[in-house]
Amino acid sequence: MRAIWLLGAMAGCAYRAGSFSASGHEFAGQRATLGCLDLAIDRRPDAPLGAVLAYDLGNRCDHAIRIDLSAAAVVGRTSIGDTRLAPYDPLRELHPMALDGRAVGRETIEYRSEEPIAARDVCVDAGGLIAAAPYWQCFVTAPEERVP
16 A cells, blocks of 8 residues: 555646546546545455456545545445445555645555455445535446446
8 A cells, every 4th residue: 555646746736626647647437526526436456365456536626635435434235235445554544634725635445344255335435535514426336347
């Protein structure tokens, strides 16, 4: 796992509010705007022990914002019920960070439960990333299960 990549600073160009893209990279997944944060979350193919979500982040404001990827509530829905999923972070690298004004970041995180589950649906409260009101986004199936 890595900290949020600050792509905007490296590329030398500022993020443009509402564009959901930076340096030729289009934000993938379900999009939302939460205060200063433009966000896209995409479900990736599951890892052997958990669901995988990718986050694309863009700060639409001129000032830094606090983002805590470990604070998002993630739930796996199975045929027998819902279970809370936790970020797999064995090196304890996930912690609140500042995303500079007009900067972008990208991170991919695996989420696991205490018991192995086959989560057909995964839901994430994106509002938890910035300590905002709940904003749930759900992903019905993992990409490898989608029918063309």
